[in-house]
Amino acid sequence: MNIADQALVKKINQELLLNQILSHSPISRAKLSEITGLNKSTVSAQVNTLIEKQLIFEIGQGQSRGGRKPVMLVFNKNAGYSIGLDLGVDYINGILTDLEGNILQDCYHDLNELAPEKALEILFSIIKGFLNQLPDSPYGLTGIGVCVPGLVDNNHIVFTPNSYWSQFELQSLLQQEFNVPIFIENEANAGAYGEKKFGSASNFNNLIYVSISTGIGVGIIINNELYKGINGFSGEMGHMTIDFNGPKCSCGNRGCWELYASEKALFKSLKHRVSYQEITNLVQQNDVDTLSSLQNFGFNLGIGLTSILNTFNTEAVILRNHIIETQPIVLNSIKNTVSSRVYPQLNYQYELIVSSLGKNAPALGASSIVIENFLDIVKV
Numbered sequence: 001m002n003i004a005d006q007a008l009v010k011k012i013n014q015e016l017l018l019n020q021i022l023s024h025s026p027i028s029r030a031k032l033s034e035i036t037g038l039n040k041s042t043v044s045a046q047v048n049t050l051i052e053k054q055l056i057f058e059i060g061q062g063q064s065r066g067g068r069k070p071v072m073l074v075f076n077k078n079a080g081y082s083i084g085l086d087l088g089v090d091y092i093n094g095i096l097t098d099l100e101g102n103i104l105q106d107c108y109h110d111l112n113e114l115a116p117e118k119a120l121e122i123l124f125s126i127i128k129g130f131l132n133q134l135p136d137s138p139y140g141l142t143g144i145g146v147c148v149p150g151l152v153d154n155n156h157i158v159f160t161p162n163s164y165w166s167q168f169e170l171q172s173l174l175q176q177e178f179n180v181p182i183f184i185e186n187e188a189n190a191g192a193y194g195e196k197k198f199g200s201a202s203n204f205n206n207l208i209y210v211s212i213s214t215g216i217g218v219g220i221i222i223n224n225e226l227y228k229g230i231n232g233f234s235g236e237m238g239h240m241t242i243d244f245n246g247p248k249c250s251c252g253n254r255g256c257w258e259l260y261a262s263e264k265a266l267f268k269s270l271k272h273r274v275s276y277q278e279i280t281n282l283v284q285q286n287d288v289d290t291l292s293s294l295q296n297f298g299f300n301l302g303i304g305l306t307s308i309l310n311t312f313n314t315e316a317v318i319l320r321n322h323i324i325e326t327q328p329i330v331l332n333s334i335k336n337t338v339s340s341r342v343y344p345q346l347n348y349q350y351e352l353i354v355s356s357l358g359k360n361a362p363a364l365g366a367s368s369i370v371i372e373n374f375l376d377i378v379k380v
C-alpha cells in the first residue's frame with residue numbers, strides 16, 4: 001500500500017472505531033475489536049491516536065469475568081464546541097452545544113420588524129456572547145451552522161421568500177469575523193437532521209419533517225440521508241398548488257399550500273394576532289371561533305400532508321409547530337383529514353408525530369452538521 005492508501009485505511013478505521021465509541025461508550029478495546037472485526041493491534045494503534053487527539057479518553061474499569069478488568073473508552077464530548085443558529089423570519093434562535101449535541105447555552109431574539117443590518121448585528125452579538133462563555137477545550141469552537149427558511153445551494157442563500165437573509169453573503173461574512181468553518185443549510189433540512197440525530201425521528205430511516213411557521217418547509221430523509229435535490233432546493237412543498245385560482249403567493253405561483261396552512265394563515269383566520277398563551281386561554285374557555293380556526297388549520301395541513309404521504313410513502317411525518325405541539329385538537333384534525341383522504345393502502349403504515357425537540361430542532365441540526373464535519377477532518 002502506498003502512503004495515501006495507508007492514511008485512508010487509518011482514517012476509515014478511526015471512523016469505524018469512533019462511531020462505535022460514540023454509540024456504545026463506555027466500551028473496552030476488546031469489545032471494539034469484537035464489534036468492528038478489526039484485529040487487536042489495529043484497534044490499539046488507532047485508539048491511541050484518538051486518545052492523543054483528545055477525542056476519547058480512558059476511564060476507570062469495566063466489568064470482566066475474572067482476570068484483569070479492562071480500561072473503558074469514552075468519547076470526549078468536551079473536546080470542542082459548536083454553535084447552531086436558526087435565522088427565522090422574525091427571530092434568531094441560537095444554541096451552543098458540546099460534541100454530543102447537548103445544549104449548554106441558548107439565546108432567543110425576537111427580530112420583530114428590525115432593519116436587516118440591525119438583525120445581522122444581533123446575529124454577530126449572539127455568536128460573540130457564546131464565544132465569551134466557551135469553556136476551555138482542546139479544539140475550541142469547531143464551527144458555526146446556520147439555517148434559514150428558503151433556497152440554500154451549497155452554503156449560499158439563494159432566496160428567502162419571507163425574509164431578507166438572502167441579501168447577505170453570510171458564509172463569507174461569518175468566516176471573516178470568526179475564522180471557523182461555516183455551514184449554511186435550509187431550515188427544514190436542518191430540522192429534519194436534528195430530529196433524526198437527537199429527536200422523535202431517530203428510529204425512522206425514511207421520514208418527512210414539516211416545519212410550519214410563516215411559511216411551510218419540508219425536509220426529506222430517505223434511507224437515513226437528507227434528500228436535497230440537485231441544487232439543494234428540494235422540499236419547497238409549501239408552494240405546491242392547492243387552488244390554481246387562489247391568491248398570489250410571494251413565490252410567484254398562486255394558491256400555494258402555505259397560504260392556507262401556515263401559522264401565518266392561522267393567525268389571519270383568528271382575525272387578530274394573538275399570542276400562544278392567548279390561544280391556550282381561548283381553547284380552555286371553549287371559544288368557538290378559536291376552536292373552529294384550529295380545526296380548520298388541521299384540515300388545511302392534512303390536505304397537503306395527504307399528497308406528501310401519497311408521494312413519499314415514508315414511515316413518519318414529524319410536525320414542527322408550537323401550536324400543533326401544544327393544542328391536541330390540531331393534530332387530531334390533521335389525523336382525521338389524512339386518514340380519510342390518503343391512499344387507503346397507506347393507512348396504518350405511517351406515523352404522524354409532533355417534533356420532540358421543538359423550536360431547537362433546526363439549530364440542533366445545524367450544530368450537528370458542524371460536529372460531523374469536525375469529526376471527519378480531525379481524524380488521522
Ligand SMILES: [Zn+2]
Pocket residue numbers: 238239249250251252253254256
Ligand atoms: Zn408559493
